[in-house]
Amino acid sequence: MAGRTIQATIMHLFPSFSLRRWAAVVLVSTLALPTLAQSSHDQELFETQKRLSVGVTKFAEARTALKAFISSRAAWVQKQEETPDQLTAEFTLPTRRLGQLDSLAATLGFVLENNLNAHTLGPRQQELQDEEKTQADDLAATREQLRTGKPPKEEREALLRQAERQETSLRRTQQKLAALTSNQGLAYVSLRLYDEVSFPTGNRKVSFVNMPGVEYSYLRLDNPKPGLTSRAYQGYAIKYMFTRGKSYFNLGVYKPLTKSEGEEFVNELFVINFGQDFYPRNFGRGRRKFLNLYTSYQLGGFILNRNNDQGNEFIPNLNLGLGVELLKTRHILLDTKASYFVPLYSRSRDLRGILGQASFNFVF
Structure with missing residues (x-):
């Protein structure tokens, strides 16, 4: 109705089309x-x-x-x-x-x-x-x-x-x-x-990747017992990362640095863990190419083997740690972290300690 009123007003006041056209522009601009x-x-x-x-x-x-x-x-x-x-x-x-x-x-x-x-x-x-x-x-x-x-x-x-x-x-x-x-x-x-x-956003969705890799680990025990455990264990593992999150599995073996002939001596730790890393909100959220800080946990367990091959048992464990991605690109990832290795069983005091890990993963 307003448009028809404007049109009628223009036609009545300006019989010439050219004047009507000019007036229409003016009236539309104001009304x-x-x-x-x-x-x-x-x-x-x-x-x-x-x-x-x-x-x-x-x-x-x-x-x-x-x-x-x-x-x-x-x-x-x-x-x-x-x-x-x-x-x-x-x-x-x-x-x-x-x-x-x-x-x-x-x-x-x-x-x-x-x-x-x-x-x-x-x-x-x-x-x-x-x-x-x-x-x-x-x-x-x-x-x-x-x-x-x-x-x-x-x-x-x-x-x-x-x-x-x-x-x-x-x-x-x-x-x-x-x-x-x-x-x-x-x-x-x-x-x-x-x-x-x-707020849920696209970058919060799970993004799956296929990034196998290798990992070196060094475990230093807090309370080693002579004849039963070595002061330190080291070993290698396969680390398979499957989300950019990062979520991964690792599977490997730790061997003692010093050995003993005692029958009860722990000569091998066969470990399997599921782990996740979390980036802090105020330090780039893992988007830099170098020196990305993150926290982590690993939950799983290990099979404890002794010299006498008796009493081998599966022991659950939990690792909580802090890490740094040394290099991160679209195709490779090189990172290192330190965590506290905590066996979840009655004699955890004998095998708990500081665990250092360095890993290399690549897009396959």
């Missing part, structure tokens, strides 16, 4: 400002579009900083929505400010997505100009037909409806052309900020 604003921020009318997704661990502080940036630097905010663990916004930003936005995002947390698309608007502008001319000619022809002819009532009503549709299409095209000019030097930004701790 239909929300529609123009929405149209002017159509992404296709910007030379640069940017999509940015950032995961943060301190969501409240990051949200405040980002909202302050948008409030002070955005040319126009199209949408801004908030939930307890997510902020989404669409706004226009001078292209010279995009570097500042990237710098801010990098300081807030981990940038999951940062896509920039740029293209020239010349062809689109020419397309709209041609479309405007065609629509204006079509509308002029319809108006001329209404002015000079004397069609029946039904046909005249059909022509009026056709003229109304043509006016609407012409107005939208003119708005887009005006937006192309006003959007020069601006980028359309679609931004998503989320709480990495509570």
